[in-house]
Amino acid sequence: MATARHPGIKGRGSTGYLPGRFAVTTPETVDDGWHEADTEGDIVSAPQTELREEAARSVITRNQSPDIPFEQSLNPYRGCEHGCSYCFARPSHAYLDLSPGLDFETKIYAKTNAPEVLRRELSKRGYQPSPISLGINTDAYQPAERRLQLTRRILEVLAEAKHPVSLITKNALIERDLDLLAPMARENLVHVYLSITTLDNGLSSRLEPRASAPHSRLKAVKRLSEAGVPVGVMFAPVIPWVNDHELEAVLEAAHDAGATAAGYVLLRLPHEVAPLFRDWLQTHVPDRAAHVMSTIQQLRGGKDYDSRFGTRLRGEGVYADLLSRRFALALKRYGFEGRRHPPFDCTRFIPPRESSPQGELF
Template sequence: MSTNDEDFIDPAPWINAIPQAHKGRGAISNIAGRYETQLIETVDDGWRPYAADTDINPALKTHITPELAKTILSRNQSPDLPFSVTLNPYRGCEHGCIYCFARPTHAYLGLSPGLDFETRLYAKTNAPELLRRELAHKNYEPSPIAFGMNTDAYQPCERELKITRRCLEVLHECDHPLGMITKSALIERDIDLLQDMTAKNLVTVAITITTLDHSIARTLEPRAASPTRRLQTIEKLAQAGIPVLVSVAPVIPFVTEQELENVMRAAADAGATAAGYTVLRLPWEVNPLFQQWLQTHFPERAERVMNRIRDMRGGKDYDANFATRMRGEGLWADMIRQRFAKGLKRYGLGKSGRFVQLDCSLFRKPLSIPAPKKTDGQLDIFG
């Protein structure tokens, strides 16, 4: 395959020599981002700073850097997405899901989409103030805001920082519609706001469940809530009257694909009313990172998994075509599509289309607008 293919990075240099897994982390290594001019390779000389009889590297600490963002709402025109506006309170995500399509964004920061993405995080501490100012702009037109597309808005650091909570309070005040997707039980903390907004048709929530197998989840999405805990979250949201759907995403051949129907059934039993799915996407650095993970945790089936992925991508590791990138193409993609459709009927689930039905007519601009925060340093002389 040519390295000129869109969204393609040759994985061979990374998967030939497999390092060991890090406890509590999804990525196996810190591969270089595609904008780096130098490639650093780690060589094991046998002098390890930890016990020789262990097969897992020491745990890595999470570092969170406060950041004053310039804007907080991002817009897209992707025809295969049901939303056009997103809000991401953080950069990077401690959940460490190895398949995360947002990993390549860390390359823009001069950091690795690998371990850096899940250990070196940035918290947009001024997000609520920015959101209030953007909603107050005279030309602002309300459209449902999707929370946490490039990062989980309820990842572990949110418990103390409460940036998502404060942004949610702004939207609650303005009667602004929103959709949330998460793998965290922390969303239960905000049931009070979500329940109140639900009464006005302003909220939809998606809980992602890729697998019901705890052993797979521990390596696939190591710091997200367990599958059982996520089902409990669906149940609590449903009991509060909040519309909740299950996102079976991504479907990974021979890793999670065989659980598709079981996940749908368990979510429906917990109270989910709709479901959606995507097949695994491997853009940019996600490709070598995922193949490293496969070789480390499922070496006996790694080649089989990748062959099935290529069957659904026209023979390539990934195809960014808007028409097929979420569902794939070919025989195997059609089989998954048919299984999902039958699952919807069997378990009484609707399709995940409620996002576009949220009410934008109730929106009112915020009453108070905070003054912009000044950054520390030399830029202050221009203030």
Template sequence: MLGPLPAAARKGRGAVSNLQGRYEVNGRERFDDGWDDDEDDAPALKTVVTDEVAKSILTRNASPDIPFNVSLNPYRGCEHGCIYCFARPTHAYLGLSPGLDFESRLFAKINAPELLRRELAKPGYVPENIALGVNTDAYQPCERELKITRRVLEVLYECRHPVGLISKSSLMERDIDILAPMAEQRLACAAVTLTTLDPRISRTLEPRAAAPERRLRTIRTLSEAGIPVSVSVAPIIPFVTEPEIERILEAAFDAGASGAHYVVLRLPHEVNPLFQEWLQAHFPDRAQRVMNRVRDMRGGKDYDSDFSTRMAGEGVWADLIRQRFYKTVERLGMSELRGRFGRLDTSQFRRPLMVPAAAGKHGGKAAGQLDLF
């Protein structure tokens, strides 16, 4: 009998479907029409990067469970394709799917360095630590060619402005020439996300991010260059990555990480059905156990966005994870990531000497606007 097709894994991609975004009017459903559409014969899904002329570049938040108030994201969408990414639902605002669209239809904020320079030049600007690449990875593959993140770092270095970076990419090593002298002046720190040490799990969980062993090498390289490095064990997924907590921390410590942080799996909005599709495609034998444990840590729900519990969960299982994590951190002599970020120095800030003219409607200089100097 013909009917709806189950979602199937696609090589090199995290999501297994182009799930409808919550703002879309028209619904979509895969359907078996009898023509034997073999998923293996489907053409490769190409990544398309579209230039975006952004109107603003710094994002501010008042979340009490986040160790920074200001962030900068050079890209929308992320080719790394991490199935658990909490930023996936933001693609729905663009009329695109938080599924495959999120990891294949990207937007590059090509005027990010210029916007940042103008922001830092404002008379009322008060320097705060900027977190770079929080929503989506600032060092995803297209950064190799576009170099937006590097140009943003050049502005921050020129202005002696503190920055903290977090990434799953070894491309961060490219910018050691900027980050090392900034770190020496207490203006920069870095964190590398390490979800699992198992390359087989990583290959499906975060298919286009650096392999676990490569991330450990990045930790070592940054640390040896004098850049304070922390490891972000995030997210911790019950029965998938959770058994590795201690081994991940030990491996990161041996590689040179001196700080650590963790987040339990979060499933906001469309991330929930996308993650459950992924579970059924890759871990059908334990899918129900995983979701039962997730609900144990979320008060019986798939997700709870309450600030007091959304990062660490609640209940017996969440407490066991917390104890395992912090006992290992204490045994190894590592510090907490929040404290590391707070030790950056904002007192050295100086406003940029060169400030570009305000952009007009099409990204150029505003029509009729003259330079003051």
């Protein structure tokens, strides 16, 4: 793996700058003796987050993937400061000639005109409403959202238009927008999922260093549920021999907090994610690294990743079958079986009026 190696960078999921697959040049870090070192002699590296503005020409992305339960999505940000070591979206930074490693979690692009562009797209003649999934590629409630409030402004447009939306996040910041989500829920316009990968704070801090702690996410589930917002939990990703043993515990804790739906997704390692995750394993769980990757390859036909529809989210083989059975039994045991969020109501949609520089006459 051609990357500047670190023994682990506090607050970051990557250990270095893995070049993207389209990179023409490959930078290499060399210690020239002028860097500050810690007490053990390791070079101290604390890359800072850099926010960059992006003017979007369109914001609604449409997909026809047969194993994805939504047709439209919207991502206010490129890159994600949560720094999840396993994030399947990391390779997208390669298209920007940036590293899917540290650049992905330190160079964040904010689509600052997204609310205005969304309003324009929803106002187009002939637009047919279909639920929009918000924050699928990168988390819509990552730390930058606290200041920029792009996700909140997008929700305001959707609430005004009475347009259905689903959200998935691993940040308790979503509680901030309960004043918007609760009224939308009463009109069957919103579903929320909290992604909870582990209940172990130590493991969480290494897997997803700048996401909310597990107990904070469970509190968010409780607050959303008490406010009448349909809320579920995603145990994702399932990582063999790292967090897979927690499946039942996570579902039980989420149910106790008020979650009424649950799902899981097996670890995905497309493109640059595979070497990045291998590096994470060697850094944080070297005793299990080979066993983890061996099991993953058993699930993926002998490869690090299999992108085929139908198997990419669940895998195949003995381990995949056992995991599926465990999940089904846990749904039954903890009261999820047969429960679903109320269906979205697309009949309420009102095309928003486009903003005009001339203002309103009436």
